Amino acid sequence: MSIRHLVYTALFAALFVAMSAVTIPLGFSPVPITLQNFALMLAGAFLGARYGFLSIGIVVALVALGLPLLHGQGGIGYIKGGTGGFILMFPICTLAVGYFTGKLFKSNIRRQSPVLFYFLLFLSFEVFGSLLSYVGGVPWLAAVYNWPFSKAMALGAYPYLAGDAAKAVVATVVTGALQAYVPVWKRKSSSQLTGLPAAADN
Known part of the structure; x- marks a missing residue:
């Protein structure tokens, strides 16, 4: 890892x-509203799959070791709690966001159809940055509290979907506005300008 990669990670x-x-916090659910998935959307887009996963994975590992980094809490007991499934999914979500946004930025869609590009960028954030976390988070929540799956969905998923979509919209706007700093975009742009082959995706 270069110094630049280390710093950005x-x-x-x-x-x-x-x-x-x-x-x-929501009184009816143990799952609070946070901006964590917004942060991982940006980490995936700007760091790419590998370093995005590493960035969020390091935090999760340190929390598991006992550092109070998430909501001022940490430790294995916290990871085993109701929101542990979401926490463990965060690095995977970042990996997926980084992979799919990287493919999107290296495609020709951005130049050929900007509207489609932004729609697919939003979809990447929404599906992989938000909805994917429920794949592990909701069953974990149901297991911890011994709830039926339907109740876990009602209390741990449905109330958050509108907010997740809003965060995906903001992440799309931010990434679009700062796309010159997205590594895969910069590599492709510079290779086109110089005629040199683009570097491999990190």
Whole structure:
């Protein structure tokens, strides 16, 4: 890992921790509203699959070791709690976001159809940055509280879907506005300008 990769990986890990401090508890559910998945959307888009996964994975590993980095809490006991399934899914979500947005930025869609490009970018954030987390989070929630799956969906998924979509919209706007700093976009642009082959995706 280069110094630049190390710095950016650490910066997005810090952003993820900072976003976790923005917490709105809901009295009817053990799952609070946070900006964690917004942070992982940006980490995936700007770091790519490998370093995005590493950035968020480091935070999750440190939390498991006992550091109070998420909502001021940490430790194996916290990971085993009701939101543990979501926490463990976060690095996987970041990996998926990084992979699919990377493919999107390296395609010709951005130039051929900007509207389609932004729609697919939003879809990548929504599906892989938000909805994918429920694949592990909801069954985990049901198991911890001994709830039927329908109740876990009602209390751990449905109330958050509108907010997830809003965060995906904002992530799309931010990524689109700062797309010159997306690594795969910069590599492809510079290779086109110089005529040199693009570097392999990190």
